[in-house]
Amino acid sequence: MPEEVAAGIERLLGSRVVDAVSQPGGFSEGVAARVRLASGGCAFVKAASALTAPAVAAFHRREIVISRRLPRTVPAPRLLDAYDDGVWVALIFEEIPGRLPAQPWRRDELERVLAAVTDVVRILTPSPVDEALLGGLRLGGWVALANGAAGIENAVAKRIDALSPWAACHLDELAALEESAAPALAGRTLLHGDLYPFNIMLTAERVFVVDWPHAWVGAGHCDVVTLLASVSLSGMDPQPIADSHPLTRGLDPVQIDAVLAMHSGFLLRSAASAGPQADRNLVNMMVALGLASLRWLRDRR
Known part of the structure; x- marks a missing residue:
């Protein structure tokens, strides 16, 4: 991720990112990481470039629109903020301290x-x-x-x-x-x-x-x-x-x-x-x- 994009996301987070752990799995190109902040907070960030992954960036933009309209009672991570400079699109969610279901299913x-x-x-x-x-x-x-x-x-x-x-x-x-x-x-x-x-x-x-x-x-x-x-x-x-x-x-x-x-x-x-x-x-x-x-x-x- 370009430094200026990371800096823009940090401004939205209100704190410097001191650790970022990429998440395994998934099928979309781009960033998917749990981040730790200097302030002691945490978040989940996913991001993509419209130049290298235009479909994923378009999906991210649509997900921003949808996530902002989901009622708080829906069991979905809360969208904290979003970044879009016309090329890079990033969503900042509350971190869910969970895991994927076991496969095969239990x-x-x-x-x-x-x-x-x-x-x-x-x-x-x-x-x-x-x-x-x-x-x-x-x-x-x-x-x-x-x-x-x-x-x-x-x-x-x-x-x-x-x-x-x-x-x-x-x-x-x-x-x-x-x-x-x-x-x-x-x-x-x-x-x-x-x-x-x-x-x-x-x-x-x-x-x-x-x-x-x-x-x-x-x-x-x-x-x-x-x-x-x-x-x-x-x-x-x-x-x-x-x-x-x-x-x-x-x-x-x-x-x-x-x-x-x-x-x-x-x-x-x-x-x-x-x-x-x-x-x-x-x-x-x-x-x-x-x-x-x-x-x-x-x-x-």
């Missing part, structure tokens, strides 16, 4: 997280953030593949065929689910839009949901469905959990199927479209989560 931690997500849906319905301030919906991909002409979509389709022969044989069915998904996704809840274990922090007493740039407004069950889709990677069957969870147990099956189709389409098409410069950890994660959603959908149908 059942007790999963239950804590599911209870917290239920509370978040209650607090964020109706959405406190105007939809015009949010980004585009990061769901869907099967329709584009089904309608793809010669060229990139055909190449992507071949990669997906190799990942999931079942998807290749059911492409028309998946595209039809996607095309009719709008009623199943409609709602008034501000959803996180990227609810996976790596965006959750656990303390001894609380569950925090972090990283909100992909928030969108829709049906309250959507985040729970995408989170549950990931539990099969830990050897758990998501269906019994969905059958008992208050946000999913009474739903028309099509409402869950539509989310799984849209979710798997986005992840697998994005992963199959990734170029050679893409972060392979990110691509592998998207493939694993996309296939997990697809397996659950296949079993349900």
Whole structure:
């Protein structure tokens, strides 16, 4: 980080940074660090340059807007301040002295997280953030593949065929689910839009949901469905959990199927479209989560 940017962040913090520890994991380019201040305080800082990581900088700007509008009752880190000089964008959050959930999932931690997500849906319905301030919906991909002409979509389709022969044989069915998904996704809840274990922090007493740039407004069950889709990677069957969870147990099956189709389409098409410069950890994660959603959908149908 350039010295003048670090100095600008220190001015917002009101104290000199005497120690900064980069945080492991995550998939975004840029700084992610817990900092200690000469004043004795602490904070979490994440930052990116619009010159070297334009998409991440754009996400940071959107997250600033969203975080400033989240009610204090939402279990999310409080945004203390933000820095934006037109190139570098930084968010300064209160530090959460917690850790990521264990992976594979521990059942007790999963239950804590599911209870917290239920509370978040209650607090964020109706959405406190105007939809015009949010980004585009990061769901869907099967329709584009089904309608793809010669060229990139055909190449992507071949990669997906190799990942999931079942998807290749059911492409028309998946595209039809996607095309009719709008009623199943409609709602008034501000959803996180990227609810996976790596965006959750656990303390001894609380569950925090972090990283909100992909928030969108829709049906309250959507985040729970995408989170549950990931539990099969830990050897758990998501269906019994969905059958008992208050946000999913009474739903028309099509409402869950539509989310799984849209979710798997986005992840697998994005992963199959990734170029050679893409972060392979990110691509592998998207493939694993996309296939997990697809397996659950296949079993349900």
